[in-house]
Amino acid sequence: MRSRKFTSLVATFAVGAIGLMAAAPALALGGNEDGRGNIPRLNFKKIDANSDGQITVEEVAQYRSEQFALRDTNADGYLTPDELTASIIKRAKKTAAKRVERLLKKRDSDGDGRISLAELPGEKGSQKLFARFDTNGDGVISTDELRTAKKDFGRKKRQAPSE
Numbered sequence: 001m002r003s004r005k006f007t008s009l010v011a012t013f014a015v016g017a018i019g020l021m022a023a024a025p026a027l028a029l030g031g032n033e034d035g036r037g038n039i040p041r042l043n044f045k046k047i048d049a050n051s052d053g054q055i056t057v058e059e060v061a062q063y064r065s066e067q068f069a070l071r072d073t074n075a076d077g078y079l080t081p082d083e084l085t086a087s088i089i090k091r092a093k094k095t096a097a098k099r100v101e102r103l104l105k106k107r108d109s110d111g112d113g114r115i116s117l118a119e120l121p122g123e124k125g126s127q128k129l130f131a132r133f134d135t136n137g138d139g140v141i142s143t144d145e146l147r148t149a150k151k152d153f154g155r156k157k158r159q160a161p162s163e
Contacts, residue, residue: 046063047059047060047063049062049063070087071083071084071086071087073086103115107119107120132149133145133146133149135148135149
C-alpha cells in the first residue's frame with residue numbers, strides 16, 4: 001500500500017513537472033491576458049510507455065526527451081524561437097480544427113459545411129447577452145464593462161446554473 005501511494009505521489013509530481021516543461025514554449029512566448037498561457041493537455045497513456053497504469057521517472061525522462069526531439073527539428077540540441085513558434089502554431093491549428101468541427105456540428109443545421117447568419121443564435125440571444133454586458137443599462141458597452149464581463153464569464157461558466 002505504501003509503495004502504491006509513493007508511486008501515485010511520484011506520478012503526480014512527474015505529470016506536474018512535464019506540464020511545466022510542456023508549457024515552457026507557450027509561457028516563453030507570452031500567455032493569455034490572465035497569465036495562464038496556452039498549456040497543452042497531457043496524455044497519461046503517452047507517458048506511460050509500458051501501459052502499466054503508472055508513470056515512472058524513467059518514463060518521464062523518455063517522454064521529455066521525445067517531446068524535445070519533436071520540437072528540435074534541426075537536431076542541434078536547442079529549441080530556437082522558430083522551432084518553438086512552429087510547435088505552438090502546429091498545436092493551435094489542431095485545436096482550431098477541432099473547434100471548427102464542433103461549431104459546424106452544432107450550428108450547420110442544413111449540413112452544407114457552412115454556417116449562415118440564419119444558423120447562428122437568434123437576435124433575442126444577442127440582446128440578452130448585450131444586456132448582461134451593459135451593466136449600467138445606458139445602451140452601450142464600455143471597455144470597463146467588457147473587461148468585467150470577460151472576467152465574470154469564466155466564473156459563471158464553471159458554476160452550475162441556478163435556474
